[in-house]
């Protein structure tokens with residue numbers, strides 16, 4: 001058995017330097033009467049998408065046919081000092097961009113969908129006051145959250161992603177008259193007074209920019225990590241850098257940069273054209289020593305799926321796009337799994353009067 005464990009522990013997870021052993025993932029490996037192997041693994045991140053690969057690897061390393069069960073135990077990880085985590089939510093991931101229109105909301109909806117498909121319980125909070133688009137992108141625009149005992153019940157989309165949006169509370173046409181403190185309060189209400197149902201990862205789609213609203217939110221909301229979205233264009237990169245600086249200022253880790261609209265691929269001839277410049281997000285990530293999560297092309301199916309609220313279908317029907325988002329989402333989950341655990345919710349809140 002020890003030998004068998006060693007063989008399984010040495011198997012490397014795709015897209016990482018990690019092994020089953022380094023993740024202490026092996027729970028059981030038993031030979032059945034028929035001579036096949038029954039293997040149980042448990043990871044601290046969602047890993048259902050690795051099932052086929054791991055099954056094949058274990059089978060070829062042991063020479064046996066394999067039945068594989070993958071479990072996950074996703075826990076709450078550290079947030080900024082002095083901010084408590086939220087009931088029903090283990091890890092909050094802020095998605096931010098310096099500049100507007102670079103694809104922050106698109107990235108949020110797709111990372112959420114990818115993590116859900118990998119087996120995680122996922123929520124999305126749309127905090128983009130001036131253009132709340134998550135209800136549309138996630139296909140719940142015609143819904144309203146129910147209220148129960150003064151709490152909101154997040155709307156579930158077709159995949160089961162829990163969605164709350166500032167757009168459910170206010171008319172975006174009125175948003176221009178909203179000031180920072182009002183937005184901050186509305187957002188905290190959405191976050192703290194919603195009945196999140198055992199969410200492993202809650203994505204917050206922040207408004208673009210690095211003004212007072214973003215800063216206040218980064219100080220009041222328990223954020224495990226931030227994803228920065230940018231196009232490769234210089235003007236977007238300058239603003240993305242400001243967003244990274246802002247998160248550093250409030251001690252929130254950047255889990256990575258996603259470069260969106262990296263390249264345009266002509267649907268007629270397949271020619272690649274770097275409309276917004278080449279590799280700008282990649283260079284920014286290298287310069288600031290933050291991981292590059294991926295480079296997503298400017299893609300017609302992405303735009304159509306977002307407009308039609310069919311992000312789940314995009315992932316089942318467009319393998320190439322789904323893979324880029326899956327790899328980015330997996331990198332986010334791994335970065336979060338590497339952070340220390342959060343125990344703040346185990347201690348009573350001490351109020352000095």
Ligand SMILES: Nc1ncnc2c1ncn2[C@@H]1O[C@H](COP(=O)(O)OP(=O)(O)OP(=O)(O)O)[C@@H](O)[C@H]1O
Nearest residue numbers: 100101102103104105106131297298299302303306
């Ligand atoms: N990779 C892509 N390929 C094609 N269209 C895209 C891509 N990324 C985003 N889009 C489209 O570009 C538009 C802007 O994207 P999105 O709303 O995600 O940006 P944003 O950064 O959240 O904007 P803002 O926060 O300023 O409202 C949307 O119509 C979206 O569908």
